[in-house]
Amino acid sequence: MAERPQIPAGARNLGRDDTGDSPAARLARLRDGDTVTARISRFDPTTDTAPHFETYRVPYTKWMRVLEVLTHVSEELGGDLAHRWFCANRMCGTCAVRVNGREVLACWEPVEPEMTIEPLRNAPVVRDLVIDRSGYEQRVLGLTPWLERREPYRGFPEPLTHPAMAAADKALDCISCMCCFSACPVVGLGDETNFAGPAPLVQLARVALDPRDGIDRGRIALERGAVFDCVSCYKCEEVCPVSIPIVTGAIEPLKALAFKSLPRKSRHARVFLAIVRSRGRIDPSALILGVQRLAALRHPLRILKLWRRGKIDPLKTLFGFRLPDIKQVRQVFAAVRGEPR
Numbered sequence: 001m002a003e004r005p006q007i008p009a010g011a012r013n014l015g016r017d018d019t020g021d022s023p024a025a026r027l028a029r030l031r032d033g034d035t036v037t038a039r040i041s042r043f044d045p046t047t048d049t050a051p052h053f054e055t056y057r058v059p060y061t062k063w064m065r066v067l068e069v070l071t072h073v074s075e076e077l078g079g080d081l082a083h084r085w086f087c088a089n090r091m092c093g094t095c096a097v098r099v100n101g102r103e104v105l106a107c108w109e110p111v112e113p114e115m116t117i118e119p120l121r122n123a124p125v126v127r128d129l130v131i132d133r134s135g136y137e138q139r140v141l142g143l144t145p146w147l148e149r150r151e152p153y154r155g156f157p158e159p160l161t162h163p164a165m166a167a168a169d170k171a172l173d174c175i176s177c178m179c180c181f182s183a184c185p186v187v188g189l190g191d192e193t194n195f196a197g198p199a200p201l202v203q204l205a206r207v208a209l210d211p212r213d214g215i216d217r218g219r220i221a222l223e224r225g226a227v228f229d230c231v232s233c234y235k236c237e238e239v240c241p242v243s244i245p246i247v248t249g250a251i252e253p254l255k256a257l258a259f260k261s262l263p264r265k266s267r268h269a270r271v272f273l274a275i276v277r278s279r280g281r282i283d284p285s286a287l288i289l290g291v292q293r294l295a296a297l298r299h300p301l302r303i304l305k306l307w308r309r310g311k312i313d314p315l316k317t318l319f320g321f322r323l324p325d326i327k328q329v330r331q332v333f334a335a336v337r338g339e340p341r
């Protein structure tokens, strides 16, 4: 096998840049005649009580993608493997799986010499790599992400400009593959939160940011999508196969709409602004306390864990840590609110 090459400067996916694991780098590790080893998660609800792994060895061919490995296993090796795919061209979002712990489209992902292939998370497994999408689809439907026109449709072509559609433009690229939904740690909390999840919120942003829409989408994002439960960890963006800026281009604008629409109910945004205004920077433990109030103290072990990992610093919160040039920060707030400085 060839040596692991240097990552080309400016390669596209952030996570892969960090690890040197670009598609080109991975393809360069294999040559015709090599063998790809795939450990694939298998689960048949009629006979199995839990998923298990089976290992397959598949001959490598040039430019091979993960989907070819899966079809080889199901068609050539008699593996009886259940997996979904349709367009094989990064258009339909059907073939998403996890490869070595990362959500990918099987049709687009170059193979690696050794791969562990699993179904997406945060959805029940129907069989092998096939998940039940109905829970996700119900969440999308619950956000009513279709256009409710401000004014009646006047026929084609509509008088729309590129600048007017710029904010919604990237969200329109979503192929509903559920990669981000699987990667989101907040969705993984299950019933502990009402958070709709990144992909449903991207669907909501498609219409919320469309100038033709006339509904209060901020209220929907807050009351039905629990948009402020997003912790801005960017795990969703790291895996989106069509590079949608999910946090900055969909979730943050939805948070802004929610704050505009229901400022009193947008406790997270209000507490966040109050902390930055008084200390000059965000203080995670003050934010958690301000948003969750006494409920935050119900999980002392979680607090200790966050403290040990340096995620929060209760001492700084207690002693009111603030930046030395706090005056400048307050001037910015005053300017935005049109107050005298």
Ligand code: SF4
Binding pocket: 183, 184, 185, 186, 187, 197, 198, 229, 230, 231, 232, 233, 234, 235, 236, 237, 246, 247, 251
């Ligand atoms: S940034 Fe928000 S939506 Fe994206 S993975 Fe993190 S918590 Fe989930």
Ligand code: SF4
Binding pocket: 093, 173, 174, 175, 176, 177, 178, 179, 180, 181, 198, 199, 202, 239, 240, 241, 242, 243, 244, 246
């Ligand atoms: S936002 Fe990206 S990762 Fe999420 S469902 Fe849409 S295309 Fe897939």
